[in-house]
Amino acid sequence: xxxxSSLSKPSQVRCSCCDVGIRKKWLxxxxxxxxxxxxxxxxxxxxxxxxxxxxxxxxxxxxxxxVELMAQDLDTVLSVxxxxxxxxxxxxxxxxxxxxxxxxxxxxxxxxRDAFAGKVQxxxxxxxxxxxxxxxxxxLAQQVQxxxxxxxxxxxxxxRDVLAQQVQxxxxxxQExxxxxxxxRDALARQVQxxxxxxxxxxxxCSRDMEDQATDPQHQRAADAxxxxxxxxxxRGRRCVQQAWVVWDPLGVKGSQGKPGxxxxxxxxxAAGRAVALCTPLQKxxxxxxxxxxxxxxxxxxxxVQAQAQAQAQAQAQARRATLLEALARVxxxxxxxxxxxxxAAATATAEAAATDSHGRGRPRLRPAxx
Numbered sequence: 001x002x003x004x005s006s007l008s009k010p011s012q013v014r015c016s017c018c019d020v021g022i023r024k025k026w027l028x029x030x031x032x033x034x035x036x037x038x039x040x041x042x043x044x045x046x047x048x049x050x051x052x053x054x055x056x057x058x059x060x061x062x063x064x065x066x067v068e069l070m071a072q073d074l075d076t077v078l079s080v081x082x083x084x085x086x087x088x089x090x091x092x093x094x095x096x097x098x099x100x101x102x103x104x105x106x107x108x109x110x111x112x113r114d115a116f117a118g119k120v121q122x123x124x125x126x127x128x129x130x131x132x133x134x135x136x137x138x139x140l141a142q143q144v145q146x147x148x149x150x151x152x153x154x155x156x157x158x159x160r161d162v163l164a165q166q167v168q169x170x171x172x173x174x175q176e177x178x179x180x181x182x183x184x185r186d187a188l189a190r191q192v193q194x195x196x197x198x199x200x201x202x203x204x205x206c207s208r209d210m211e212d213q214a215t216d217p218q219h220q221r222a223a224d225a226x227x228x229x230x231x232x233x234x235x236r237g238r239r240c241v242q243q244a245w246v247v248w249d250p251l252g253v254k255g256s257q258g259k260p261g262x263x264x265x266x267x268x269x270x271a272a273g274r275a276v277a278l279c280t281p282l283q284k285x286x287x288x289x290x291x292x293x294x295x296x297x298x299x300x301x302x303x304x305v306q307a308q309a310q311a312q313a314q315a316q317a318q319a320r321r322a323t324l325l326e327a328l329a330r331v332x333x334x335x336x337x338x339x340x341x342x343x344x345a346a347a348t349a350t351a352e353a354a355a356t357d358s359h360g361r362g363r364p365r366l367r368p369a370x371x
Contacts, residue, residue, distance in 0.1 A: 043073065163334055170331045177324055181317070188313055195310070 163337065167331060167334055170327060170334070174324065174327060174331070177320070177327075181320055181324070184317065184320075188317070191313075192310075
C-alpha cells in the first residue's frame with residue numbers, strides 16, 4: 001500500500017472503495033485496482049483528446065504539458081505495479097486459503113446435514129409412535145370411564161343392600177332395647193311404689209310414736225331436753241349459716257324427691273357419708289337433712305343409700321334413652337343416605353338408558369300408545 005501521509009493537500013481526495021488517497025487530475029498515490037481501471041479508461045479518453053495535438057496541431061503549448069503529465073502518470077503507474085502485484089498475490093493466497101476453509105466447512109456442514117437428516121427421520125418415527133400411543137391412550141381412557149361408571153353403579157347397589165341390612169339390624173336392636181327399657185321402667189315404678197309405701201309406713205309409725213311419747217311424762221321431759229338441744233343446734237346453725245353445704249337430699253326438702261338439699265354444717269354432711277357437691281348458705285324455710293331424718297326417726301345412711309341407688313337407676317335410664325336416641329338418629333341418617341344413593345343410582349341408570357336410546361343402541365324407544 002502507498003504512503004498516505006501526504007493527504008493533507010487540498011488537491012487530494014479519498015477512494016470510495018478502500019479509503020486510500022487519490023490525487024486529483026488522476027494522479028495515483030496509492031494502489032487501488034478499481035481506481036486503476038477507472039484511471040485507464042480516463043487515460044484513453046485523454047489520449048483521444050490529445051491526439052490532434054500529437055498530430056502537429058498547435059494548441060498554444062498545451063500538448064507539451066499534457067505529454068509531460070502523461071509521462072509522469074506512466075512513471076507513477078510503473079512504480080505502483082509491483083506493489084499491486086504483491087497485493088494481488090497476497091489476495092490470491094488469502095482467497096485460496098479461504099476457499100480451502102470454505103470447502104472444509106462445506107464438507108463438515110454436509111456431514112452435519114446428513115446427521116440432522118437422520119435425526120429428523122428418527123424424530124418423525126418417534127412422532128408417529130407418539131401419535132399412535134396418544135390414540136391408544138384416548139381409547140383406554142374411554143374404556144376406563146366406562147368401567148368406572150359400571151363400577152360406580154355396582155358399588156351403589158352393593159352399598160344400598162348393605163345399608164338396608166344395617167337398617168334392619170338396627171330396627172331389631174331398637175325393638176329389643178325398647179322392650180328391655182319398658183321392662184326396666186316397670187321394675188323402677190314398682191320399686192318407687194315400694195319406697196313410697198315404706199316411707200308412708202315409717203312416717204305413720206313415727207307419728208304414732210310421737211303421740212305415744214307425748215302422753216308419757218318421762219318422755220315429755222326427754223322431749224323438753226331434746227327441744228333444748230335442738231334450740232342449741234339451731235343457734236349453732238345460725239352461727240354457721242354462711243358455711244352451709246349442699247348435698248343429695250332424699251327427703252325432697254326443696255319440694256321434689258331427688259333434688260339437692262342442704263346440710264347446715266360440714267360434720268353433718270361428712271356423717272351422712274356423702275361427698276360435698278356445692279357450698280351455699282341455707283335459704284329461708286330450709287332445714288338440715290340430718291335434722292329432718294332425726295326428727296322423723298329414719299336412718300340417714302339408709303335413706304341416702306336408697307336415694308343414691310334410685311339416682312343411679314335414673315341416670316342409667318337416661319343414658320339408655322340417650323343411646324336409643326342416638327341410634328335412632330343414626331338409623332334415620334342411614335335411611336336418608338340409602339334413599340339418596342338409591343335415587344342417584346336410579347338417575348344414573350335413567351341417564352344411561354337415555355344415552356343408549358339417543359345413540360340408537362340398547363333398549364328400543366317407547367312409542368306412545370294409539371292407533
